[in-house]
Amino acid sequence: MPIELSVKKPLxxxxxxxxxxxxxxxxxxxxxxxAEAIGMATTPQxxxxxxxxxxxxxxxxxxxxxxxxxxxxxxxxxxxxAYVPSGQAARFRTPPPIRDPKDPCxxxxxxxxxxxxxxxxxxxxxxxxxxAKSLGAATTPPKPAQIPPLN
Numbered sequence: 001m002p003i004e005l006s007v008k009k010p011l012x013x014x015x016x017x018x019x020x021x022x023x024x025x026x027x028x029x030x031x032x033x034x035a036e037a038i039g040m041a042t043t044p045q046x047x048x049x050x051x052x053x054x055x056x057x058x059x060x061x062x063x064x065x066x067x068x069x070x071x072x073x074x075x076x077x078x079x080x081x082a083y084v085p086s087g088q089a090a091r092f093r094t095p096p097p098i099r100d101p102k103d104p105c106x107x108x109x110x111x112x113x114x115x116x117x118x119x120x121x122x123x124x125x126x127x128x129x130x131x132a133k134s135l136g137a138a139t140t141p142p143k144p145a146q147i148p149p150l151n
Contacts, residue, residue, distance in 0.1 A: 074106065074108050076108055
């Protein structure tokens with residue numbers, strides 16, 4: 001049973017309108033400019049001055065699945081304990097070392113100074129938290145609002 005042309009016409013017109021409206025979202029061209037004129041598409045705004053000043057000119061993205069090379073800490077005065085497999089791990093081979101001794105490493109003194117700064121900041125934050133707690137405990141909670149009855 002063939003479909004009448006009068007039924008096909010609205011379907012074809014709606015598909016064409018949908019295609020044109022979606023084409024307004026695509027790159028530059030006559031369809032995009034006409035879509036902007038009637039308010040169906042927009043042009044991205046230029047970045048604010050502070051954003052341009054703080055954002056690097058060339059963004060470098062790290063692809064998914066890649067790893068960033070990170071320098072390990074230099075070995076400290078106490079060497080790590082020897083690997084002694086036990087239980088299920090005894091059936092597998094010894095894991096490869098975490099780093100090659102010839103690889104560059106971060107000086108341990110720099111790490112220790114950062115660790116001390118963080119510990120000092122933690123103490124300051126804990127003291128401020130305790131002060132806020134004591135001030136909150138000394139304050140009585142407000143009375144609930146008195147709402148007059150509607151009747």
